[in-house]
Amino acid sequence: xxxxxxxxxFVFSPYFWLVLFFFIPLAIIFKISIxxxxxxxxxxxxxxxxxxxxxINTTLENYVYIFSDYYYIGSFVNSLILALISTxxxxxxxFPLSFYIATSNIRLRNILLVLVVIxxxxxxxxxxxxxxxxxxxxxxxxxxLLNLGITSEPLQLLYNQYAVIMGIVYxxxxxxxxxxxxxxxKFDLNLIEASKDLGLNRTKTFxxxxxxxxxxxxxxxxxxxxxxxxxxxxxxxxxxxxxRLYYGKILWEEFFVNRNWPGASxxxxxxxxxxxxxxxxxxxxxxxxxxxxxx
Amino acid sequence: xxxxFLVIENISKSFGDNKVLENINLNISKSEFFGLLGSSGxxxxxxxxxxxxxxxxxxxxxxxxxxxxxxxxPFERPLNYMFQSYALxxxxxxxxxxxxxxxxxxxxxxxxxxxxxxxxxLSIEHLLNRRIKQLSGGEQQRVALGRxxxxxxxxxxxxxxxxxxxxxxxxxxxxxxxTLQKKLKITFVFVTHDQEEAxxxxxxxxxxxxxxxxxxxxxxxxxxxxxxxxxxNFIGIANIIxxxxxxxxxxxxxxxxxxxxxxxxxxxxxxxxxxxxxxKIQSINNLKTSSFNSFSGEILEKSYLGxxxxxxxxxxxxxxxxxxxxxxxxxxxxFPKGEKVICSWESESIKVLED
Numbered sequence: 001x002x003x004x005x006x007x008x009x010f011v012f013s014p015y016f017w018l019v020l021f022f023f024i025p026l027a028i029i030f031k032i033s034i035x036x037x038x039x040x041x042x043x044x045x046x047x048x049x050x051x052x053x054x055x056i057n058t059t060l061e062n063y064v065y066i067f068s069d070y071y072y073i074g075s076f077v078n079s080l081i082l083a084l085i086s087t088x089x090x091x092x093x094x095f096p097l098s099f100y101i102a103t104s105n106i107r108l109r110n111i112l113l114v115l116v117v118i119x120x121x122x123x124x125x126x127x128x129x130x131x132x133x134x135x136x137x138x139x140x141x142x143x144x145l146l147n148l149g150i151t152s153e154p155l156q157l158l159y160n161q162y163a164v165i166m167g168i169v170y171x172x173x174x175x176x177x178x179x180x181x182x183x184x185x186k187f188d189l190n191l192i193e194a195s196k197d198l199g200l201n202r203t204k205t206f207x208x209x210x211x212x213x214x215x216x217x218x219x220x221x222x223x224x225x226x227x228x229x230x231x232x233x234x235x236x237x238x239x240x241x242x243x244r245l246y247y248g249k250i251l252w253e254e255f256f257v258n259r260n261w262p263g264a265s266x267x268x269x270x271x272x273x274x275x276x277x278x279x280x281x282x283x284x285x286x287x288x289x290x291x292x293x294x295x
Numbered sequence: 296x297x298x299x300f301l302v303i304e305n306i307s308k309s310f311g312d313n314k315v316l317e318n319i320n321l322n323i324s325k326s327e328f329f330g331l332l333g334s335s336g337x338x339x340x341x342x343x344x345x346x347x348x349x350x351x352x353x354x355x356x357x358x359x360x361x362x363x364x365x366x367x368x369p370f371e372r373p374l375n376y377m378f379q380s381y382a383l384x385x386x387x388x389x390x391x392x393x394x395x396x397x398x399x400x401x402x403x404x405x406x407x408x409x410x411x412x413x414x415x416x417l418s419i420e421h422l423l424n425r426r427i428k429q430l431s432g433g434e435q436q437r438v439a440l441g442r443x444x445x446x447x448x449x450x451x452x453x454x455x456x457x458x459x460x461x462x463x464x465x466x467x468x469x470x471x472x473x474t475l476q477k478k479l480k481i482t483f484v485f486v487t488h489d490q491e492e493a494x495x496x497x498x499x500x501x502x503x504x505x506x507x508x509x510x511x512x513x514x515x516x517x518x519x520x521x522x523x524x525x526x527x528n529f530i531g532i533a534n535i536i537x538x539x540x541x542x543x544x545x546x547x548x549x550x551x552x553x554x555x556x557x558x559x560x561x562x563x564x565x566x567x568x569x570x571x572x573x574x575k576i577q578s579i580n581n582l583k584t585s586s587f588n589s590f591s592g593e594i595l596e597k598s599y600l601g602x603x604x605x606x607x608x609x610x611x612x613x614x615x616x617x618x619x620x621x622x623x624x625x626x627x628x629x630f631p632k633g634e635k636v637i638c639s640w641e642s643e644s645i646k647v648l649e650d
Contacts, residue, residue: 194382197347197348197372197443213385
């Protein structure tokens with residue numbers, strides 16, 4: 001009996017984790033987002049007041065505030081676009097790479113996998129900072145371009161949205177490659193040969209056999225890149241300029257610079273709902289589809 | 296008959312330092328059921344994959360129906376390849392697996408008709424809406440076969456077509472496969488490591504070893520008149536006896552008896568093959584021992600196999616296998632263990648192994 005109870009708790013431990021570190025913080029953020037803002041510490045009023053009898057002190061003002069100002073919605077849209085583009089490039093680079101790794105011989109495969117994982121061994125901040133050094137006006141890349149005579153004056157490579165996309169693709173690529181590799185590794189290469197044997201050339205084989213059978217890996221890798229990129233703060237902060245504002249940065253500023261905790265909370269909570277709800281629906285539909293197709 | 300339908304000319308192939316095929320030459324006729332038999336590492340699968348276009352030979356040519364296909368991609372070759380693992384597409388149902396190779400060139404209606412026809416031919420009409428995972432091994436084999444045959448190939452290559460089936464299903468499928476091949480008159484080339492499978496399916500077969508073709512002939516010819524020691528041992532049960540010239544006749548030290556051969560030998564010393572069913576076994580009381588082509592020995596082991604009894608008979612330094620057909624239902628006909636018997640054979644049954 002005791003053992004069973006232990007097993008039960010053991011099995012449900014991921015859910016305890018989820019409740020403790022996701023749902024409870026989310027509830028706190030929601031609570032703050034419907035509080036009335038105030039100049040003080042903490043910078044919002046309690047939602048339950050007991051001075052003159054019991055009173056619930058909530059407001060939707062914060063939501064009205066962020067949804068009526070395009071500054072906030074725009075930054076979220078910018079982040080969504082950034083995440084889409086970055087995911088697309090990660091997939092574009094990651095898919096052939098994963099496929100190559102999965103189909104190469106075991107020795108080369110292990111070396112390549114280690115190479116994919118090696119960046120994780122150094123600090124994320126340092127790696128992004130290294131790009132700053134490479135891309136700056138008197139950085140390595142500009143020096144090479146100048147010396148080769150390709151350009152006559154240093155190019156402004158840093159502090160724009162392209163530097164941000166590059167930084168994100170660079171940082172998140174392993175998160176795309178590893179789950180993709182996991183699926184492609186199980187891929188029966190005879191299927192490709194069978195497809196060719198039945199008269200389909202390389203392109204058609206890719207679209208009719210390889211791609212449909214890689215869907216689970218593509219979905220897993222894409223979600224792993226897309227979701228965190230939407231909230232990404234550090235890379236746009238370090239490599240980005242003022243040409244585009246992103247959600248993560250606005251959130252930071254609203255919390256720590258403007259000290260508008262209720263507004264920032266409303267922004268964070270809306271972001272999570274807007275992002276997570278479609279993904280949950282997608283996951284439900286997708287799992288039904290993949291069950292039906294037995295992939 | 297056109298025996299140049301498929302011509303394999305001087306094909307060699309190495310993987311690194313490993314020579315897998317060395318100067319393979321084969322001519323295969325139209326509508327022939329041709330077997331490539333060899334143990335693993337003999338190069339048989341590599342040769343089949345070269346025919347399919349999945350490997351490029353280092354030297355040589357492959358000519359199919361007058362066209363050089365050596366440098367064609369697999370999707371450009373008018374042939375199909377049935378994989379040992381079947382390689383059916385798990386994301387498609389049986390219908391779409393069958394239709395996979397004809398979707399491009401046919402209308403929806405034509406595809407439907409073609410799939411129905413092929414499904415009917417292979418009796419898998421009831422499976423068309425099934426997923427691949429829902430099929431048994433035998434059903435998967437039929438779908439794999441149908442997926443190739445629907446393309447009406449000039450040549451069908453089969454890699455161990457029956458290896459994944461259980462024993463009972465295998466013999467049934469063997470028969471179906473030969474019937475189907477004779478009916479469709481498509482040239483089949485298949486690879487197997489199973490000598491029984493090769494014998495029962497092939498019109499002709501090639502024995503491969505270490506990247507070479509040792510012999511190529513009909514199963515009967517290869518069984519009865521093998522040229523090499525390897526083939527003799529590989530196909531069926533073989534008694535191999537070393538003999539040398541002694542006066543007019545030949546003598547075996549191991550058996551301590553004389554052999555009379557009908558033909559002259561090139562070498563002084565040679566191996567001869569005596570198949571176990573060619574040896575007649577008699578009670579010692581009935582006969583006098585002749586000095587040629589017979590010996591007396593003691594029964595060491597005996598296994599009753601129903602239609603045959605297999606004896607292991609010890610004579611001097613050697614153990615000879617004998618298969619004795621059980622003509623009589625009288626169990627006394629069988630010789631008990633330890634009994635002294637006389638074995639004899641016709642001179643024609645002795646086959647000289649030249650290599």
